[in-house]
Amino acid sequence: MFNILSALIGLATLICMIPAxxxxxxxxxxxxxxxxxxxxxxxxxxxxxxxxxxCLIVAGFGALRLFLGGGIF
Structure with a gap:
């Protein structure tokens, strides 16, 4: 059950990261x-x-995007 919940949180976060x-x-x-x-x-x-x-892959992708944008862009 926690695995499914974790995957859903990761999927929702990934979808929200598209505009970012x-x-x-x-x-x-x-x-x-x-x-x-x-x-x-x-x-x-x-x-x-x-x-x-x-979720760790999604977090890594977001952190990489922050690093490449200098934390702002």
């Missing part, structure tokens, strides 16, 4: 990366690792 790829909307990742990390935390309580790993 565009210039001047990258600061949205400051809100979305912690949400993805929360999803990974929820995935820790599951025996399966798919949802947790997906």
């Amino acid at each position: 790829v565009f210039p001047l909307l990258g600061a949205l990742n400051w809100l979305l990366v912690p949400v993805a990390l929360f999803g990974a935390f929820v995935g820790l309580f599951s025996a399966k690792t798919g949802g947790r790993n997906f």
Whole structure:
């Protein structure tokens, strides 16, 4: 159950990250990366690792976007 919840949190975060790829909307990742990390935390309580790993990938993508944009763009 926690694995499914974690995957849903990761999917919702990934969908919300789509506009954050565009210039001047990258600061949205400051809100979305912690949400993805929360999803990974929820995935820790599951025996399966798919949802947790997906959330970590989503958080890594958002962090990379923040790094490339200098934290603002």
